[in-house]
Amino acid sequence: MDEITLEDAKKMIAEAEEKAEEVGVPMCIAVTDAGANLLAFHRMETALLASITISQNKAYSSVAMKMPTDEIGEAAQPGEALYGIGNTNDGRIITFGGGFPIESNEEIIGAIGVSGGSPEEDMTVAQAGLEPIQ
Secondary structure: OOOOOOHHHHHHHHHHHHHHHHHHHOEEEEEEOOOOEEEHHHHHHOOOOHHHHHHHHHHHHHHHOOOHHHHHHHOOOOOOOOOHHHHHHHOOOOOOEEEEEEEEOOEEEEEEEEEEOOHHHHHHHHHHHHHHOO
C-alpha cells in the first residue's frame, strides 16, 4: 500500500467504533494521510467535544513525530530528549496515548488518532482501527 485511501480510513473508523462500543466509551476517531491532512473523522454520539481536536492532534502528532503518542509522552518527561515538545507546534503535539502512525513498506503513510476515554482505552480503540489495513 503506497497511501492511505478514504476507503481504508472508513474501514478503520468502523472497526475503531465497534471497539469503542465494546469498551463502552463514545470516541472521536481521526485518520490522516502522510502529510497529516485530515482524511476522515467520526464523532460518536455523546463523545466529549474536546476529543474532536484531541483525536485530530493525536493523528497529527503521530505523523509529525513518526511515532505513537504514548512514546512521545515517554520521551517528553523531565530529563528526557523531548521534554517540552508538547508546547511546540501551537500545542498540537499530544503526549499521551491514542495516536498511531500507519506504516507501509517502512514508510509512514498516515495516522489514526482516538480520544474520548482514558489513554489506555484510546490506545485499544486506535489499535483496533489499524487492524483492517494490516
